[in-house]
Amino acid sequence: MPQSEPPIVLYHYAYSPFARRVVWYLHLRGIPYTQCLQPPILPRPDLARLGIKYRRIPVLSIGRDVYLDTRLIIQKLEQLYPSVPNLGASDAEQKAVERLLEHLSIDGGVFSAAMRLIPADLPLLKDPKFQKDRADFTGERLTRGDAAALRPEAVNEIRLVMDLLETTLLADGREWILKTDKPSLADIEAVWPLHWLAGMPGALPADQVSAERFPRVYGWIARFQKAASAAKAAQPKTPTVSGEQAQDIIAKAPFNEEEGDVDVGDGLATFHGLAKGRKVALWPTDTGANHKDVGRLVSLTPAEVVIEPEAEGVQVRLHAPRHGFRVRPAVEAAANL
Ligand SMILES: N[C@@H](CCC(=O)N[C@@H](CS)C(=O)NCC(=O)O)C(=O)O
Known part of the structure; x- marks a missing residue:
């Protein structure tokens, strides 16, 4: 495993079944990561210090990019570490x-x-x-x-x-x-x-x-269960860090991805006038919809939306899948869209 890969921090709690998807993935592929354990209910100041309002677990950072939703997290991990065989199918x-x-x-x-x-x-x-x-x-x-x-x-x-x-x-x-x-x-x-x-x-x-x-x-x-336990046992023990330490790891890391662009031909961008740099709100549509992240729009593609939330300590890029998430100009969202 190359040493130059950006650090991975997983924010989760042990009995979250969604988090387990990612933990299993990381163990089965042998990808090293650090964990920042979270309480099962709000508040979650460790995420707030990254400027994140999203309330669901897990959240994963790769370098200074932070990914929401296990569907996007797993797809991103599939792209990382090309030297190690993927878990996803190729056929x-x-x-x-x-x-x-x-x-x-x-x-x-x-x-x-x-x-x-x-x-x-x-x-x-x-x-x-x-x-x-x-x-x-x-x-x-x-x-x-x-x-x-x-x-x-x-x-x-x-x-x-x-x-x-x-x-x-x-x-x-x-x-x-x-x-x-x-x-x-x-x-x-x-x-x-x-x-x-x-x-x-x-x-x-x-x-x-x-x-x-x-x-x-x-x-x-x-x-x-047996295969997942064996994969975990074969890894070095996962380090656990505090919220401050996690923030420090993220703040010192480079971005994992190039800054993308807003696809101006996208129907959503056209309809709502979403251009790069516009202040937008982003939230999931199924659960946890009361917690909206606000920031400057960095990129919008059919699969993904990226914003830069307003944060004091560290400037991260927050990525969410388009599927199951909504993005709107911040002024409209504030008017209770
Ligand atoms: N679609 C999301 C769902 C995540 C989710 O619902 N996680 C649960 C934990 S298993 C959660 O956040 N529960 C409320 C909470 O912990 O605040 C994903 O794939 O990550």
Whole structure:
């Protein structure tokens, strides 16, 4: 692994299933990183000191570029370290399977069903501070009765996705989704919400979702856990730093990417008059939408938007995927778009 690669800092907390996607990715590929551990609820001053308002976890910096959303984070990591084999597929059909599994897990309802299955009697869930924080995150506040009423549909969603894997991709007894020798990105894209639920006592009713009903799926989840643990054990211990230390690492690092441009032909840019340098607001559209980042627009492409947030300590470039995020002139966003 070349020593000249820009430093990577992962802001996360251990039981975030989204963060685990990235942690597994880094371990399975053998990419060294530093972690800055975050509290499970706001405030997160370590991110605020980078000028970041985004409230979701994980966030990853590569050099002085900061990336939001695991979909973009993983795609960026795929481009980094070309000397080490990628985890993503190179064959077009396999790439399609990988990306469709990503959509299924994140946009297709699997994760939101999984969230509804967290047992209501977990001590954390009973904490009023946690409840208030998550109402801000999801935009809904469910009573115990509402949550119980939504549970059977959520169980069914999980049963459907397990059935799909059991009877299609895993049906022939293969070890990994794309018949690779080791777990690939396609395995990460499909396994993470199921691995999360399978390891959460009380989340899934055993008479409907179990290793007996879905032996291939449960076998694959266990195999994945073993491979991920072995990959982690093969790495040097991940250093943990404070928010101040993380900021220092980032402030001293060069940018990971060239500064891009705003694609002025893009319909969004034309409609809203988004030009390079314009002050814009950026936020996710599904969860955490109350937390808007404001900064100068650096680049806008079909896949990605980059802004420079207003910060006192360190000037980072903040990258978000276009999919699932909204960008608007800051004045309009302030007027409550
Ligand atoms: N689409 C985002 C979703 C991230 C997400 O929802 N993360 C959860 C943690 S698993 C979160 O931020 N929860 C609220 C919080 O921790 O503030 C991604 O892929 O990174």
